[in-house]
Amino acid sequence: MKLLIITAVKEYSKSVEKILKDAAVSVFSVTDTIGVKNSPDDYLLDDWFGSDDGNKYDSVFIFSFCTTSAADKVFNLIELYNAQSNDNQFPIRAFIVPVDKSTK
Template identity: 35%
Template sequence: MKLLIITAIAEFEKEIIQQLKKAEVVTFSYKNVIGYRDNTEDAIESNWFSSEMNKSESILFYAFVRKENVDKLFESINEFNTKQETLSKIHVAVLAIEKSN
């Protein structure tokens, strides 16, 4: 069993749900969160609004997933991300579960 964590901008919610279904992940949870990006390192020309911290409406998905479904999901999300024309991507991470009850 693996713990799957997915973060993305809120606009990708429907796409993430489709990706989870395609990977046969039938049980998951998600929460609306606020994502922050520190722009202090950006060049002044690219930081239009000259604020140091930008926040965006984001989502956080998490699920306990069978090991064999993890690779399917990663492949599907990587394919989605490569087709994106925006800077924003779906971010996914997997953690091994040593013990669960």
Template identity: 35%
Template sequence: MKLLLITAVAEFENEVKQILKKAQVKTFSYREVTGYRNTSEDAIESNWFGTEMNENESILFYAFVENDKVDDVFNGIDEFNAKQETLSHIHSAIINIEKSN
């Protein structure tokens, strides 16, 4: 079993849910979070917002996932990200679970 973490901008909520559904991940949790991006190292000309810290409405999904479903989730995310014309993508990570009840 693995702990799956997925972050994305709030606009991608339905797409993440569809990816999980297609991968047959039937139980998950999610919550709204505020994402931050420090743009202090970006050139001023490329910084649209004119400040060093940008906040985004984001979402965080987390689920305990069977090992055989992990690749399906990652493949779905890769397919979605490949089609994006924006800089924003869905990000994911897996954490191994040594023991759980």
């Protein structure tokens, strides 16, 4: 099992939901959040919500516990979406985290 984490500006919510549907991820949670970037560092987590400095962005935080194959498919579809997007300033971000244990 994997924990799939996705962040995106709110305008891309429907696109992310379509990607999840195309990857057969039918159960996920969505939380509205505000992304803030205050520093110009090149560290990945500082670039979590975009590439502009000092601004706030209406964003979504989406997560799902899913199979490895579903998480990998979502990841690949997001990479493809970002490569084909004309908006390089706000790419969709995805992270896959292993789940070692869970209760039922």
